[in-house]
Amino acid sequence: MNALPLPPSGCFDGLAHLYAVRAYFEDTDLSGVVYHANYLRWFERARSDMLRLLHVDQRGAQEAGEGAYAVAEMTIRYAAPARLDDDVLIETRIEELGAASIRLVQAAFRRASVEKGAVQKGALLTQASVRVGFVAPDGRPRRQPAQWRATFAQFLAGTIPASIDLSPNQPGTP
Secondary structure: OOOOOOOOOOEEEOOEEEEEEEOOHHHEOOOOEEOOHHHHHHHHHHHHHHHHHOOOOHHHHHHOOOOEEEEEEEEEEEOOOOEOOOEEEEEEEEEEEOOOEEEEEEEEEEOOEEEOOEEEOOOEEEEEEEEEEEEOOOOOEOOOOHHHHHHHHHHHHOOOOOOOOOOOOOOOOO
8 A cells, every 4th residue: 555545625616615525324313314413513524624725723723822713603504405325515615704703605515526627516405604703712702813814815816825735635645
């Protein structure tokens, strides 16, 4: 074996971060339908990996005593159920950037594919609007680190610095 598998990190398609998950038995209820709270877990994973790809070091900020992101507000709409073994695509878009928070729109789609170089999404399963706020260790709102805000602003403007590779990790690379 030449390389170990890497954890999923998703990838960017324009201004959208795409993250794939599969509905496992543990995600479902007795009828084989994905339990509603599992979408929140999938959305959290997708947000975290999007930030990781943008070099937003959440762990470093937390360990340095700067603070961490916390979900401040969320509205969610369930459109159709995901079922056992469904391939699900989570799409995350930054909708609004503030000094201390970011509003994102996240959606889960069934069975996405790529046709002629373009992502073709299946049926909409769930959509959420999420505002995450940066909070100090004492829980009070705090401005996001300036470098993070600059990265988000550049991303939204389509001018990400060359030091940030928006492509997905390839097997055998860190």
